[in-house]
Amino acid sequence: MARLTRAESQARTRELLLATAKRLFLRDGYHATTLEGVADAAGFSKGAVYSNFGTKDDLCRTVIDAVRAEQVQAIVAAFAGDAPDEDRLAVFAAWAERTIGDPGWTLLEAEFAIHAARRDPALRAEIAAGGRTWVHALRLLLDEEARRRSVVLPLPADELAEALLSLGIGLGLRRAIDPDLSPRPLPQAIRLLLDAATPAP
Numbered sequence: 001m002a003r004l005t006r007a008e009s010q011a012r013t014r015e016l017l018l019a020t021a022k023r024l025f026l027r028d029g030y031h032a033t034t035l036e037g038v039a040d041a042a043g044f045s046k047g048a049v050y051s052n053f054g055t056k057d058d059l060c061r062t063v064i065d066a067v068r069a070e071q072v073q074a075i076v077a078a079f080a081g082d083a084p085d086e087d088r089l090a091v092f093a094a095w096a097e098r099t100i101g102d103p104g105w106t107l108l109e110a111e112f113a114i115h116a117a118r119r120d121p122a123l124r125a126e127i128a129a130g131g132r133t134w135v136h137a138l139r140l141l142l143d144e145e146a147r148r149r150s151v152v153l154p155l156p157a158d159e160l161a162e163a164l165l166s167l168g169i170g171l172g173l174r175r176a177i178d179p180d181l182s183p184r185p186l187p188q189a190i191r192l193l194l195d196a197a198t199p200a201p
Contacts, residue, residue: 026104101175151197
């Protein structure tokens with residue numbers, strides 16, 4: 001087996017640290033997870049963590065960005081392809097059932113956002129930018145869905161995306177606390193908005 005180059009070894013170390021950090025942050029939360037704990041669990045020194053991620057905030061933000069990217073891809077996949085309209089909504093509803101209110105992700109996002117908002121304006125701005133990325137992705141999906149159906153949405157897509165993201169966050173937080181809650185209001189809201197759309201001229 002060929003020996004890894006220095007760059008490949010560094011990339012592998014970063015990948016292992018990130019995977020370990022993701023597992024610990026999602027399991028234990030932001031405050032309970034330490035850089036020492038991540039290093040120990042990954043089999044590296046604390047210095048290896050610092051050489052790849054300057055601070056615990058940097059590491060946690062990188063984990064959250066990676067999870068968000070996975071979920072954006074999952075939502076895009078739900079609406080991709082040439083399946084009938086109701087089938088695409090059914091796939092999205094299944095994603096919502098699996099994902100909205102996931103205790104690890106939901107509570108980590110909330111804990112980290114509160115931490116950032118209280119102590120670091122720059123980090124708060126980065127988290128806000130991440131929220132805008134979600135809105136942008138949702139807006140593109142709404143625009144594409146309206147195009148497929150040849151309809152005009154009842155409100156501008158960016159406003160609808162903001163409302164749907166806020167609904168999803170609220171549902172997620174409530175469901176993380178009360179797992180018996182259903183995430184159906186989110187896909188149902190999308191269905192109602194599309195049903196309320198008017199035919200495109």
